Amino acid sequence: MDAQLTVMHRHECELCDDMLADLERLRASVDLPPVEVVDVDSDSELHRKYGLSVPVLLLDGTVVCRHRLDAAELIRLLGQRSA
Amino acid sequence: MRRMPITRSSDRLTWLALLLAAAAVGTAAAAAEAVPANASPSGAMPAPHGAASGGTDSTKPDAPQKLLDRMNEALTSLNYDGVFSHAQNGEIETLRIIHRVAGGKVMERLVSLDGSGREFIRTGSELACYLPDERRVLVEQQPQKSLLLGNLPRFDANTRRFYEIQMGQRTRLIGRRAQLVLVTARDQYRYGYRLWIDAATGMPLKTQLCDGRGRVIEQVVFASLETPRAIPDSAFKPDISTAGFEWMRQVPMPGNARAPFAAWYALRLPPGFHMSVRTEQVIPGAGGPVEHIVYTDGIASVSVFVESHMHPDHALSGGTQLGSSSAYATIVDGHPVTAVGEVPPVTVRFIASSVKARPPAH
Numbered sequence: 001m002d003a004q005l006t007v008m009h010r011h012e013c014e015l016c017d018d019m020l021a022d023l024e025r026l027r028a029s030v031d032l033p034p035v036e037v038v039d040v041d042s043d044s045e046l047h048r049k050y051g052l053s054v055p056v057l058l059l060d061g062t063v064v065c066r067h068r069l070d071a072a073e074l075i076r077l078l079g080q081r082s083a
Numbered sequence: 084m085r086r087m088p089i090t091r092s093s094d095r096l097t098w099l100a101l102l103l104a105a106a107a108v109g110t111a112a113a114a115a116e117a118v119p120a121n122a123s124p125s126g127a128m129p130a131p132h133g134a135a136s137g138g139t140d141s142t143k144p145d146a147p148q149k150l151l152d153r154m155n156e157a158l159t160s161l162n163y164d165g166v167f168s169h170a171q172n173g174e175i176e177t178l179r180i181i182h183r184v185a186g187g188k189v190m191e192r193l194v195s196l197d198g199s200g201r202e203f204i205r206t207g208s209e210l211a212c213y214l215p216d217e218r219r220v221l222v223e224q225q226p227q228k229s230l231l232l233g234n235l236p237r238f239d240a241n242t243r244r245f246y247e248i249q250m251g252q253r254t255r256l257i258g259r260r261a262q263l264v265l266v267t268a269r270d271q272y273r274y275g276y277r278l279w280i281d282a283a284t285g286m287p288l289k290t291q292l293c294d295g296r297g298r299v300i301e302q303v304v305f306a307s308l309e310t311p312r313a314i315p316d317s318a319f320k321p322d323i324s325t326a327g328f329e330w331m332r333q334v335p336m337p338g339n340a341r342a343p344f345a346a347w348y349a350l351r352l353p354p355g356f357h358m359s360v361r362t363e364q365v366i367p368g369a370g371g372p373v374e375h376i377v378y379t380d381g382i383a384s385v386s387v388f389v390e391s392h393m394h395p396d397h398a399l400s401g402g403t404q405l406g407s408s409s410a411y412a413t414i415v416d417g418h419p420v421t422a423v424g425e426v427p428p429v430t431v432r433f434i435a436s437s438v439k440a441r442p443p444a445h
Contacts, residue, residue, distance in 0.1 A: 015306035
């Protein structure tokens with residue numbers, strides 16, 4: 001199954017936009033899965049789960065990091081997945 | 084916008100960081116003094132939970148001042164729980180702030196989410212600083228008005244002589260309607276602010292401290308913000324275990340203590356500044372009591388510390404920056420004098436260089 005990255009995002013959220021920009025910068029040097037952007041406020045369950053932690057990066061549904069991109073952790077988890 | 088220095092300072096600047104923490108106490112008191120007489124008492128809710136903008140008409144000349152009043156009221160009286168980024172000097176830190184007013188008692192918790200694990204928990208006037216990287220907990224007394232999120236500008240007729248206040252654009256931030264308010268300094272002795280204020284709650288969703296050229300010196304931006312009706316007590320417990328930590332309590336000065344050295348004052352001050360607070364403090368690492376004098380223009384504050392003894396570790400001399408704060412140190416009649424504040428370097432240099440000992444009364 002192909003890997004999937006998801007960013008729990010909020011409209012007009014600078015930290016969220018920073019994480020998306022950091023992911024795109026990382027993509028220049030690392031082969032990253034596609035990124036799906038989900039509006040955390042579009043669903044009450046998502047809001048309850050992630051509303052206070054945005055942005056949240058998930059790899060196949062598992063939290064990689066919150067608030068800011070942890071590139072080292074993402075690369076480690078991608079390596080584990082492909083091993 | 085000063086808040087407790089939550090990030091770890093370099094050893095060289097540890098003393099200055101301690102002065103900054105002490106300054107936060109004094110400048111909060113100065114901010115409390117600057118509250119307009121007609122402001123609502125703390126504890127009164129500014130607007131019902133989730134209410135609309137409160138009817139502030141942005142075309143009226145006093146509209147930006149009303150918005151600032153509403154913002155300060157929201158900061159002190161609302162329950163809120165949010166995560167924000169704090170950027171200064173090219174460094175970004177993510178923090179969570181929780182603030183609750185219940186039964187007239189204020190509780191606050193500020194947590195670093197970026198690894199240091201440092202937490203600040205305020206219960207009424209007591210502030211506990213949990214420093215897991217130092218395996219220490221510092222407990223000190225703080226004025227009731229002090230906010231862990233930082234104090235933001237309040238305006239009265241006097242401060243308008245030194246700052247211009249204008250409405251900016253309406254915009255949206257984190258899914259909310261926000262109104263920009265621009266606070267511009269009229270001279271080189273103080274910084275300005277840009278404040279994006281939430282139309283629904285009055286909370287500042289984004290704040291910038293700016294120098295005279297409009298460059299951003301410090302920025303706070305919320306990524307999430309909720310204003311719940313109630314916040315449980317469990318939200319004010321530290322995440323870290325304090326087993327084996329050293330607890331250090333601030334030693335209050337005896338009420339009848341007399342200054343063991345001459346009273347100090349600034350012979351000259353930048354326009355608009357006046358003395359608001361004079362106290363004597365015990366600061367860890369100081370060889371004796373430290374005289375603390377706060378000068379304010381009603382918005383910006385400068386703390387002046389005069390030590391009773393020379394101490395080799397405090398041999399700061401000249402100007403330096405710590406985050407958004409400027410500091411200037413000098414020696415006056417054998418006493419180390421340090422002026423520190425969220426103001427341009429020229430202001431702390433002006434004030435520190437003007438400090439003199441008052442001649443003893445005969």
